Amino acid sequence: MKLRNIFVSMIAAFAVAFSALAGAASQELASESVLEEIKKRGSLRVGMSTFVPWAMRDKQGNLIGFEIDVASKVAEDMGVEVEFIPTAWSGIIPALIARKFDVIIGGMSITPQRNLTVNFTAPYAHSGQQMVANIELAEGYAVEDFNAADVTIACRRGATPCNAAQEIFPKASLARFDDDAQAFQEVVNGNAHAMISSAPKPRFWMGNYPGKLFMPTDENLTTGDEAFALRKGDPDALNFFSNWIVVNTSNGWLKERHDFWFKTQTWADQIEEQ
Amino acid sequence: MSESRPRPPVEKVKRVTRLDVAIIATVVATLVYIYYRVEHVLVYEWDWPLVFEYMIHIDEVTGEIFPNLFLKGVAMTLRLAFWGTLIAAVIGIIMGLCRVSNSLFLKLGSRLYVELIRNIPPVVFIFVFYFFISSQIIPLLGLDRIEDTYSPGTLAVMRVLFGPTELFDNFLAGLICLAVFEGAYITEIVRAGIQSIGKGQWEAARAIGLSRYHVLRDVIMPQALKTILPPLAGQFITLVKDSSIVSLISVQELTFLTQDVSNTTTHFFEAWMITAVLYFMMCFPLAVLFQRFERFGLGIQKH
Numbered sequence: 308m309k310l311r312n313i314f315v316s317m318i319a320a321f322a323v324a325f326s327a328l329a330g331a332a333s334q335e336l337a338s339e340s341v342l343e344e345i346k347k348r349g350s351l352r353v354g355m356s357t358f359v360p361w362a363m364r365d366k367q368g369n370l371i372g373f374e375i376d377v378a379s380k381v382a383e384d385m386g387v388e389v390e391f392i393p394t395a396w397s398g399i400i401p402a403l404i405a406r407k408f409d410v411i412i413g414g415m416s417i418t419p420q421r422n423l424t425v426n427f428t429a430p431y432a433h434s435g436q437q438m439v440a441n442i443e444l445a446e447g448y449a450v451e452d453f454n455a456a457d458v459t460i461a462c463r464r465g466a467t468p469c470n471a472a473q474e475i476f477p478k479a480s481l482a483r484f485d486d487d488a489q490a491f492q493e494v495v496n497g498n499a500h501a502m503i504s505s506a507p508k509p510r511f512w513m514g515n516y517p518g519k520l521f522m523p524t525d526e527n528l529t530t531g532d533e534a535f536a537l538r539k540g541d542p543d544a545l546n547f548f549s550n551w552i553v554v555n556t557s558n559g560w561l562k563e564r565h566d567f568w569f570k571t572q573t574w575a576d577q578i579e580e581q
Numbered sequence: 582m583s584e585s586r587p588r589p590p591v592e593k594v595k596r597v598t599r600l601d602v603a604i605i606a607t608v609v610a611t612l613v614y615i616y617y618r619v620e621h622v623l624v625y626e627w628d629w630p631l632v633f634e635y636m637i638h639i640d641e642v643t644g645e646i647f648p649n650l651f652l653k654g655v656a657m658t659l660r661l662a663f664w665g666t667l668i669a670a671v672i673g674i675i676m677g678l679c680r681v682s683n684s685l686f687l688k689l690g691s692r693l694y695v696e697l698i699r700n701i702p703p704v705v706f707i708f709v710f711y712f713f714i715s716s717q718i719i720p721l722l723g724l725d726r727i728e729d730t731y732s733p734g735t736l737a738v739m740r741v742l743f744g745p746t747e748l749f750d751n752f753l754a755g756l757i758c759l760a761v762f763e764g765a766y767i768t769e770i771v772r773a774g775i776q777s778i779g780k781g782q783w784e785a786a787r788a789i790g791l792s793r794y795h796v797l798r799d800v801i802m803p804q805a806l807k808t809i810l811p812p813l814a815g816q817f818i819t820l821v822k823d824s825s826i827v828s829l830i831s832v833q834e835l836t837f838l839t840q841d842v843s844n845t846t847t848h849f850f851e852a853w854m855i856t857a858v859l860y861f862m863m864c865f866p867l868a869v870l871f872q873r874f875e876r877f878g879l880g881i882q883k884h
Contacts, residue, residue, distance in 0.1 A: 357845060364845045366634050366635075368635065368638065393833065394831040395830070395840075398831065405711075405716035406720070407716070488843050488849045495625065496624055515847075578846065
């Protein structure tokens, strides 16, 4: 009987110690959240990459775009400054994990593969992939005609468009480029039949080269969900950013900004002479 | 003096040979062909003024002139080149001396360093170094949040020397990558220079009682310098050009910002051509300068 008492009291002691430990651990988790770091530092460090019209440079060399608006408002709502860390797209996830910045707000589409490495918030934009093709090479082609062995499709590597191209046009050969601009130039020069890129760039470009390019379909080829990306193991930050997106989706702010950058081109005179 | 004996007059060849004509004709024909291709086959709308806007920006209201992305990139590349050259030279000289030292440990250590760097492509080295090594070391040294540590005055000076302070850790990582990388090549140049001096010089200098340090400083190095200088100058120019690889780890230098401009404007031919000219304008004066040095240095050696 005595032995049993000792046993029970030992278990009880363990339980108490354990729950205290767990309490401490959850407090530690909260204080280790990147949110605390941001508040302490007084600035939100945002990783992004130049990508029209998400983020680009105006004539003064300043950053403008949909993403820049979004990140600036997040920081404003947190009561901190915003710091943009322009990052090469191919290295943006490793840079996030290496703590070069707090969050990626970079028009990154959610994919299961990426999600194994980073956490995604709720989506803040739903963009699609559009296709633009060379008239001389592909006159009269319907979308499915591009799925042929003699067709070349250009896209930016390490990004959703190349994956989409591979899925929709498995027979076509892909020409991968570091930048969209290069992929696009290949189509204009007739070295590739078509290129795939995030809307609305292909449509804007078609307008710049009337008579040379056409869009095989006005529909988007795919629909993506773009979200903020965060390091794993930080539920507090994930909750905060996700709910920020939920709130700003409900009040229409995100849609209004999205339409401004994606549906109109009134901002274009900040980059080009009209 | 050697000047007392009259030199045989040097006959200068001024005649244009048939070979010259053929070469010139080929070059001209190639240029014309390229021009034709660009003008008539390449579908491209040139817009130089738009891209030049990113060189300097003139405020329409006040008329003030601001350096824009290209010039900011040049400034950053020059910073990288300046500090990179200094650090790489220090690494190269120390490691070069280690390579010829008598200590087995120093010899093996420096050999390991050189072979490791020389047998890894720069791009691979930079990724490995940046993501695995520098992202561990720099926070450890507390260099990732310098805004909180230093006074505004210090930060202003640092801004001139190292660029935007909020990106200082990035700059530092890129700089160390570049210096460690180029240092390996300088090591080999220094080693080759020292070893080009005959054994007899060492033995003679030791025989008259000079210490190893003095042999190196007073006998070997002055002679080795002549062999070292030309390839060293070439290596420094290479360093300026190689600095473009740190754009991969997002150091905001000329190549990275050119990518930004070409992505934003989609006029990437103009953007990259301007950048090519800018790199040339940085490297060519260096080449001329080093040529002067070389002549001047050799002149002194004669006396």
